[in-house]
Amino acid sequence: MATSIVASTKKTIKIPLNCKDTTQTCPLNYPSRFKPAISSSETCPDYFRWIHQDLKVWQETGITRETLERAKPNAHFRLVIKSGRLYLHQYDKCYQTRDVFTIWGILQLLKMYPGQVPDLELLFLCHDQPGIWKKDFTQEGPNATWPPPPLFHYCSHRDAYDIVFPDWSFWGWPEVNVKEWTTLQVAIREANERVRWKDRVPYAHWKGNSYVSQERRDLMQCNFSDKCDPMVHLYEQDWEKERENGFKSSNLEDQCTHRYKIYIEGRAWSVSKKYILACDSMALLVKPEFFDFFGRSMVPMEHYWPIRPQESCRDLKFAVEWGNNNTEKAQEIGRRGSEYMMKRLEMKYVYDYMLYVLQGYGKLMRLDVTVPDNATEVCSETMACPITDGGLIRQCMDDSLVTYPSVKTACDLPQPYGDDELKRFLKNQESAERHVEKLTNDYWEVQNKILQKGKNKKKTKSLSIV
Known part of the structure; x- marks a missing residue:
């Protein structure tokens, strides 16, 4: 069933897919020009x-x-x-x-x-x-x-x-069973309604192929273990096994189950950004090196939470701690990021x-x-x-x-953008990142003092016994 981008009116010209011609040549009757009946009254994003x-x-x-x-x-x-x-x-x-x-x-x-x-x-x-x-x-x-x-x-x-x-993935990525974007938007929107933010797992989630970059391999070192709880759930995606199993555990709309979703680049940018941000979860973006066409106007702390690549494990843990202690703010960041994907994209x-x-x-x-x-x-x-x-x-x-x-x-x-206007915009992005860095550094400074105090207390107790 074709996705209808436009509504049908008396002035529209239908352009059906004509597969009856066995010569498989291009039709000669494509409209060469069409004047839209409705003038746009909105400015582009x-x-x-x-x-x-x-x-x-x-x-x-x-x-x-x-x-x-x-x-x-x-x-x-x-x-x-x-x-x-x-x-x-x-x-x-x-x-x-x-x-x-x-x-x-x-x-x-x-x-x-x-x-x-x-x-x-x-x-x-x-x-x-x-x-x-x-x-x-x-x-x-x-x-x-x-x-x-x-x-x-x-x-x-x-x-x-x-x-x-x-x-290409806006029109589909069949090798990994990713549907075209309009269809997937509907599926993700329904998934967001099924599992509300406050009812989601209060951890950060990432699932993907970690072998494509050192940054992703480093990320996997942050995974949960029996010894500590770094507040993240990271999963390796084996696409060969997924294909054999009919993609039963890789539907993107089924992965909107955590309050926080991690985005990290692969060999360069990743098409996964739009799917991660669309989930209503607060997106934790490990600061990207590369940019796609739609992401450059997104603002830290408005549409996502920035993560430093060199401090990803510590930053991720604090981001989850902060979000779980500031649920309304975290949920609002997630909502705005999702709205950006659903409405502006x-x-x-x-x-x-x-x-x-x-x-x-x-x-x-x-x-x-x-x-x-x-x-x-x-x-x-x-x-x-x-x-x-x-x-x-x-x-x-x-x-x-x-x-x-x-x-x-x-x-x-x-x-x-005028030169001064662009400088101000980029400065505001950097300012928001520095604000998050300060919050994170202050948190870990307090944690280290508590840890050191505990060690000193244990050492004093040990000496008193001796």
Whole structure:
């Protein structure tokens, strides 16, 4: 059953998935343009403001053919959008179906906003870590390498130039039985209603693959034991066993059972952030190195509780202690974080973000957009119709299929941050982190004094006996 992103009106044009054509070619009757009947009266969420920051580096020079082609060694595929149709030249296969659902998502965007995505060419990287690092590009001198090549990617870093784009899992991650985001939002919302915050296990929870990074392996050292109670429950996720057992113990909506949920990066950012924050639990974010497209406007102590990587065990224990002693405040942080995921990250906003970043990118094109001879046109039909095994890949596609152009315009793109405004915002984030650090350090200073006092008392008692 297709997820309907828009409501049906007399002016809508239905775009069904046509699998009757056995030649599996792209239909010629896709609408080339559709004027939404309803004007947007809302401003996009604040994280849209970062689009300007991500594209700012090419504002003066634009993107020439030479600049674009320098991104090719880092790319898995090239996408060309011309006259609203999409063409693919694949250089290398991505891990699992990352490329499949990234391309699928862009195809749904083209159906949601016909005629609004400009002609453009882009190169896309599917790996975990960014590919365009600032240290490799200089503006002056005989060896100047400016501007950097534009490369689209799922995450970036303060020391990288990758253009951040929504990751594949918004349309589904069939290899681990993760449904598309709209379906999963409904399931998580129902789970939040089933187990209220105060009735949840008063500990912190994390479940995942710890072998992908040293930070996660270090986290596992914080686990509960018979000797002490560090207030965390950490579980290793064996995906091979899960697949064999039909994913019976890995449903994300079934993991909203603790008051506190831990987010920690893997090889880079992790798609798990949105699922963890959506749970109504107070999210404990081990300070990330990398960022996705939606998280940069989140604020410590408003949407989550910050955890220092180098002090993760001590910080996690205090966070749980603090939350259990300040239940209303902890519950409110959890609620605001969840609300951010449920309301500011609806699929409509995900598509709006994609639209604006591609429109902004398209304006930077200083080249003739051409379809390479070895590129293939792709559409929903060529991707979905050949899959007839009834498996999870086709299910995710069917669930995320856009069948109508949007009857409502995209939200209004907010103005970019001014330099002073951005500095203030980042300073406020840092200030909130320092406040938590002080609370944590003060707590452990008191605990150490109590421990030392106990040791001295025991030592005095021992001497008196002698």
